[in-house]
Amino acid sequence: ILNVEQSPQSLHVQEGDSTNFTCSFPSSNFYALHWYRWETAKSPEALFVMTLNGDEKKKGRISATLNTKEGYSYLYIKGSQPEDSATYLCAFVDSGYSTLTFGKGTMLLVSP
Amino acid sequence: ETGVTQTPRHLVMGMTNKKSLKCEQHLGHNAMYWYKQSAKKPLELMFVYNFKEQTENNSVPSRFSPECPNSSHLFLHLHTLQPEDSALYLCASSQTVGRGEKLFFGSGTQLSVL
Numbered sequence: 001i002l003n004v005e006q007s008p009q010s011l012h013v014q015e016g017d018s019t020n021f022t023c024s025f026p027s028s029n030f031y032a033l034h035w036y037r038w039e040t041a042k043s044p045e046a047l048f049v050m051t052l053n054g055d056e057k058k059k060g061r062i063s064a065t066l067n068t069k070e071g072y073s074y075l076y077i078k079g080s081q082p083e084d085s086a087t088y089l090c091a092f093v094d095s096g097y098s099t100l101t102f103g104k105g106t107m108l109l110v111s112p
Numbered sequence: 113e114t115g116v117t118q119t120p121r122h123l124v125m126g127m128t129n130k131k132s133l134k135c136e137q138h139l140g141h142n143a144m145y146w147y148k149q150s151a152k153k154p155l156e157l158m159f160v161y162n163f164k165e166q167t168e169n170n171s172v173p174s175r176f177s178p179e180c181p182n183s184s185h186l187f188l189h190l191h192t193l194q195p196e197d198s199a200l201y202l203c204a205s206s207q208t209v210g211r212g213e214k215l216f217f218g219s220g221t222q223l224s225v226l
Contacts, residue, residue, distance in 0.1 A: 004154070032212045043116065044202070046214035089155070098209045099145075099168060102155040 002026055004092045006103035013080050014111055020076045021106040023090030027071035032093040034100060035064055035075055039086040047075075047088075080110040115139045118203050118218035125193065126226050133188040133221045135203030141216070143209040144186040146178060149200040149220070161186060162209040193225045 005024040013019050025033065032051045038044040048057040053068040061078045077084055087107045091100035116137045125131050137144065146158040160168035161180040175197075177189040186203055202220045206213040 034214060036215075036217075041219070043217040043219045044215075046216070049212055049214050051212060091155075093212070099157055099160060100215070104152070104154045 002092060002094060002101040004090065004101050004103040006088075006090055006106050008106060009104070010107040010109070012109045012111065015080060015082060017080050017110075018076065018078045019080055019108065020074050021088065021108075023073045023075070023092075023103055025071050025073075025090075025092040026094070027069060029095045030068045030071075030092075031095040033066055033068075033073050034091040034093070035073070036089040036091065037086045038089060038105070044089060075106075077108075080108075082110045082112050084108060085110045115216050116203060116205055116218040118201075118221055120221060121219065122222045122224075124224045124226065125190070127193060127195070129193075130189070130191040132190065133201055133203075133223075135186040135188075135218055137184055137186075137203075137205040137216070139205060139216060141205040141207050142183050143206045143213070144180060144183070145204040145206075145215065146186065146188055147202040147204060147217075149202060151199075155202065159188075160209060167209060190223075193223075195225050198223055198225045 007022050035047040036044040048064050050066040055066045057064050063076045066073045087105040089105045091102045119134045143162045148156045157170050158172045159178045164180050175192050179187040200220045203218040204215040
């Protein structure tokens with residue numbers, strides 16, 4: 001059983017704050033790490049697919065980094081806005097499998 | 113029109129009922145998936161279809177029966193479910209079943225088993 005942990009479980013910030021959360025995954029047999037954003041009553045939506053150690057991806061105010069040797073990825077949101085409120089999921093892909101193992105997610109609430 | 117459409121959005125059924133969940137994707141993808149989201153648990157993979165062929169059954173009880181008549185449609189047939197099967201059921205698709213392929217999800221069916 002692959003263990004994918006996300007922390008914190010939930011986070012409440014004020015509009016304009018920058019924030020970050022963590023995804024931890026097995027450091028062996030790494031193939032890829034996915035990040036998804038899931039707004040309430042909507043579909044999960046892919047943010048990033050990361051495959052290279054040291055990779056850094058950016059989409060607007062959201063960015064992610066990847067450390068495959070130590071088994072973690074950070075997701076950063078700069079200047080949080082209320083529309084960033086969502087659950088952020090990471091998913092690990094083992095080199096021996098083709099499917100994703102998800103973490104439980106970090107629920108972010110941004111207050112105006 | 114969204115890329116992946118699921119119906120119904122909500123379903124309440126008794127333990128003796130038979131019902132089906134439907135998923136349709138308009139993205140030209142070849143792989144389709146069923147996931148289960150229970151409270152306080154991560155998304156759990158149930159079934160994978162690639163080019164209409166089932167490639168993975170993640171030890172799912174036989175009271176859940178998937179069907180993939182073509183690459184655009186996926187069904188989940190439900191019969192004699194238990195109350196613990198109440199959950200959000202999400203359908204997803206991807207270009208193929210590849211380890212780097214991102215998933216495109218539907219909005220889910222919220223199932224309640226009484």
